[in-house]
Amino acid sequence: MRSSNPVLKRLTKEEQIDFSYRMTVEGTINKTFILFMIVMGSAFVLWNRYLEGGVDAIGSWMWIGVIGGLIAALITSFAPRIAVVVAPVYAVFEGMVLGGLSAMYEQRYQGITIQAVGFTFGVFLVMLMIYRFRLIHITAPFRKMVVGATLGILLVYFVDLIMSFFGSQLTFIHNSSPLSILISLFVVGIAAFNFVLDFDMIEQGSKIGVPKYMEWYGAFSLIVTLVWLYVEILDLLRKLKDR
Structure with a gap:
């Protein structure tokens, strides 16, 4: 069987035909739930630290989460075999970031966190239904478009970070102008389309019979996209409230 997914292409033929210990959709869902609970637990801890000590109590922890999450994500992306170890570590770091970020936004915009959570899961369910009923066909051009747009967004964010x-900053992605809101909507759309690629990767992996450790990689991919989408929706809501 052939796959257009670059991660699946890196697997050896022996790994792809090992049906005695293979990836399954159910196994990936279970591991996604585990990672999600780790994210929520870590976020809850940092949220409580914020309530007890304010911004000063979480600033350094958030930066640890950002740097640690980036390193863990890079390691997992290039070494899917060790996702069983690194993916939970990534979930802890990302929970730290989300907990602190959500608390800080909530302080200024009451109710924004629950709105962002609701919209995030709403988008997730919509994309799941779109994929389930094959309303979008995963073709090579579609995959290249989404991956290319994602890399472009990451490049812009990297430049802004530097x-x-x-x-200084790229003000057009931070202010609440109509252009900035349109950019945020575009980014949210690309993040949502990444769910479709994640679903496709998991389904392909289960059909081909890739090794069991790929369940952790599939779960990691879903959590990465979920975290990214939540942060983008949170920022979009912030811009709309500032109008």
């Missing part, structure tokens, strides 16, 4: 070290 500029922030020198006291």
Whole structure:
């Protein structure tokens, strides 16, 4: 069987035909739930630290989460075999980021966190239904478009991060102008389409019979997209409330 997914392409033929210990959709769902609960637990801890000590009590922890999450994500992306170990670590770091970020937004915009959570799960369910009923066909051009747009967004964010070290920013992605809101909507859309690629990767993996450790990689991919979508929706709501 052939696959257009680059991660699946890296697997050896022996790994792809090992049906005695293979990836399943059910197994991936279970591991996604485990990672999600780790994220929520870590976020709850940092949220409580914020309530007890304010912004000063979580600032350094959030930066640890950002840096640690980035390193864990890079390791898992290039070494899917060790996702069983690194993916839970990533979930802890990302929970720290989400807990602190959500608390800080909630302080300024009452009710924004629950709205962001609701919209995030709403988008997730919509994309799941779209994929389930094959309303979108995963073709090579579609995959390239989504991956290309995702890499482009990450590049812009990286440039903005570098500029922030020198006291500057790309204001058009941070202010609440109509252009900035349109950009946020575009980014939310790309993040949502990444769910479709994740679902496809998991389904392909289960059909081909890739090794069991790929369940952790599939779960990791879903959590990465879920975290990204939540942060983007949170920021979009912030822009709308500032209008």
